[in-house]
Amino acid sequence: MCRRHWVFYGVLFSAVLGSLSRGDAATYPDLGSERWIREIDDDGHLIELDDRSLWVVPSPDTQALAPWIPASDVTVKPENQSDPDFYQLTNSDTQQSIDAHYIGRRTNSD
Numbered sequence: 043m044c045r046r047h048w049v050f051y052g053v054l055f056s057a058v059l060g061s062l063s064r065g066d067a068a069t070y071p072d073l074g075s076e077r078w079i080r081e082i083d084d085d086g087h088l089i090e091l092d093d094r095s096l097w098v099v100p101s102p103d104t105q106a107l108a109p110w111i112p113a114s115d116v117t118v119k120p121e122n123q124s125d126p127d128f129y130q131l132t133n134s135d136t137q138q139s140i141d142a143h144y145i146g147r148r149t150n151s152d
Contacts, residue, residue, distance in 0.1 A: 070118055070129055070144040079114045091116060097142040109136045
């Protein structure tokens with residue numbers, strides 16, 4: 043996906059996240075399964091996994107995310123039981139984890 047698509051998605055996702063409340067958050071259905079990164083934007087704010095799931099990283103540490111590249115294996119777990127808005131994505135190669143919001147799946151084939 044080209045950079046302008048990510049900019050468009052960034053604006054769209056900001057609007058979506060701004061309108062979500064705790065009870066309206068999307069629920070990721072494939073917890074514990076191993077996925078791989080399909081796309082990651084330059085700033086590390088948006089991640090798309092191979093199952094077309096879309097994730098927003100609220101405050102990425104770009105240096106820490108350097109090993110997070112397309113094709114890296116990732117496991118998804120709930121961040122904790124008391125906060126259903128966050129999930130934990132763990133890079134299987136580095137065992138490094140980040141917190142992210144699941145915002146749904148892309149339905150188009152771009």
